[in-house]
Amino acid sequence: MEKAKTNLTYLIELALLVGILLMMNITGLAMIPLPGQYASIMTVPVAVGAMMLGPLAGGVLGGVMGCISFYTAIKTGFSTLFLAGYTGGIVVVLSFINTIIPRILMGICVGWVYRAASRLDRGNTISYYIGGIAAPLLNTLFYMTVLVLIFLNAPTLQALLGEELMAKFQDNILLFVAAYVGVQALIEAALGCVISGSVCKALRVVLKQ
Template identity: 30%
Template sequence: MEKKLKSSINLSTRQIAVVGMLSAISIFLGISGLGFIPIPPVKATIMHVPVIIGAIMEGPVVGGMIGLIFGIFSVINAFTNPTPISFVFVNPIVSVVPRVIIGIASYYCYSILSSKLGTLKIALAAVVGSLINTFGVLGLMYLIYVERYALVFNISVPAAKKAIMAVGLANGIPEAILSVLITVPVVMAVKKIKK
């Protein structure tokens, strides 16, 4: 049993390279600021897109690993570039767990859909991954830190709850659209190259 489990998580050289390359792209997007696209009145992030692409192309383990590195970067970034809400992102439950789930859920969404759907299944997987990023992080912020969030911004707890939900709605839709617009052509191009 142990031998079977061990062999099921072995990664090929290509998969390890994909994890490194897409993780580096995600981190570069965060460090450079290119991962945040201004769509007034919000800044939509695309830092989770490499996680989705890696998951669709190479499977849930690769997607989860890229998500793990993205999440660890979020924790480090919260310490090195503090903001008023950095306390949220130093908690790995908020900043790491949803990012790992992006890779796993995106892959399974993509793999269970019919191949007859073609590019639509890539788009749906991108939407699922993006929404997990937005609502996973903000949902955990809401559940764990709403009182502290209210204290930081000197607002009532009900106002803090509304503010977090508003951010989720304002960011969720543009981020999902951007994820589709980037993921679909990249995955299609890579699939053509692989043929």
């Protein structure tokens, strides 16, 4: 009976975080306006779930976040992939891989990162913040890795850039990634660290009560 109650509590908490993710996307609360751009905090519920409920929950929440991104890609007509020269069903497959798989991995890995950090930080003084900053950083890392691989093999990219520019692109992948994510990624990492870490610390106090 106690195990069933624990499982039910787990499912309720997971469903609540899924609802928060969907609400943040629908209402636009996930996007914080900055000068000339927006910073996303969609990784916050994923990080909170991964740290409070475990890596499996992190993977599920990451998958939900990925599905939201995939839906956005559908609404925009997969314009980026079509521009790169991909056509037909491969566009849908690549978009699915690019939007969903990195987010699932991110959620799982955040749970692992937190568990590793909490073993060294018994009082959870900073481990929640380590997990909080890991979510946006890993999200950017995994997403950009898949995106770069997709573009390096794009059918028309070499034709568009030319052989010389394509060679420079391949030799300066890290500079391209840095230019693509820019300051926004650093701001999202800082926000994820502070918000996710603070929420988890507050939840820890409430749940202990």
